[in-house]
Amino acid sequence: MIGIGSDHAGYRLKEEIVKHLESRGFSVRDFGTCGPDPVDYPDIGLAVAEAVARGECEKGIIICGTGIGISISANKVPGIRAALCTDSYMAKMSRLHNDANILAIGERVLGPGAALDIVDTWLDTEFLGGRHKNRVDKITAIENRYLKK
Numbered sequence: 001m002i003g004i005g006s007d008h009a010g011y012r013l014k015e016e017i018v019k020h021l022e023s024r025g026f027s028v029r030d031f032g033t034c035g036p037d038p039v040d041y042p043d044i045g046l047a048v049a050e051a052v053a054r055g056e057c058e059k060g061i062i063i064c065g066t067g068i069g070i071s072i073s074a075n076k077v078p079g080i081r082a083a084l085c086t087d088s089y090m091a092k093m094s095r096l097h098n099d100a101n102i103l104a105i106g107e108r109v110l111g112p113g114a115a116l117d118i119v120d121t122w123l124d125t126e127f128l129g130g131r132h133k134n135r136v137d138k139i140t141a142i143e144n145r146y147l148k149k
Contacts, residue, residue, distance in 0.1 A: 002123075003057030005031035005048040006107075007041040007070065010063030013107040013115055017061060020116050026123075029057055045073030045082075052101050053079040060102040061119065071104035078143055081136070086110065088121040095125035097132045 002021055006014035011033055021028050031047040033039045041064040048060040060082075064070040067084045074082040082102035083094035086109060094100035103122045105115055127133075 001027045001029055001057045003029045003031060003048045003051045003060040004062070005044040005060075006033060006063035007044055007065075008033055008036050008038050009041075009065035010067075010070075010105075010107040011036055013105070013110075013112060014063050016112050017063070017115065017119055020119065024120075024123075041070040042073040045070040046077065049074035049077035049080045049082065049102060053077050059123070062102060062104045063107055064104075065106055065108040067104040067106035067109065071102075074102050074104065078147055079140075081139070085118050085122065087114070088117050091118045091122035092125050095122055096128050097135070099127040099132070099136050 004014060004018060018028050018030060031044055033044065045062050048062050051057045052060045062070045062074055062082065071082045071084040074080050080102055081098055081100045082104050083098060083100035084104040085091040085094055091103065103119065105118060
């Protein structure tokens with residue numbers, strides 16, 4: 001199950017990505033928004049991130065105008081590694097080396113073709129583990145240190 005959500009600035013791209021994911025056979029859980037009326041990206045980023053952190057969704061995709069605000073919001077949830085990607089190379093590396101569990105993109109930054117290529121690359125790339133797992137574990141340790149305060 002892929003969780004997906006956007007604010008109003010990412011709504012059109014979200015709708016295209018949902019169709020694309022379903023055409024590839026993915027189950028999709030849509031966290032909104034359901035139209036172009038203004039909504040706050042932190043609310044959507046939080047909803048998707050919490051679903052991924054709880055294991056209700058295997059991965060998540062979040063979209064706002066630039067992808068910046070919604071990725072910052074999602075990364076506040078423990079266990080989330082949301083990667084803002086503007087090209088397929090970044091998407092590939094975010095999975096290979098960082099085990100990103102949420103992809104963030106911006107509708108105002110990318111055209112639909114590039115966005116779908118990024119989504120496909122991100123979904124089709126597996127985490128390498130090995131020395132990269134040690135680094136991801138260090139990120140988790142930092143997170144846990146601040147959760148204990």
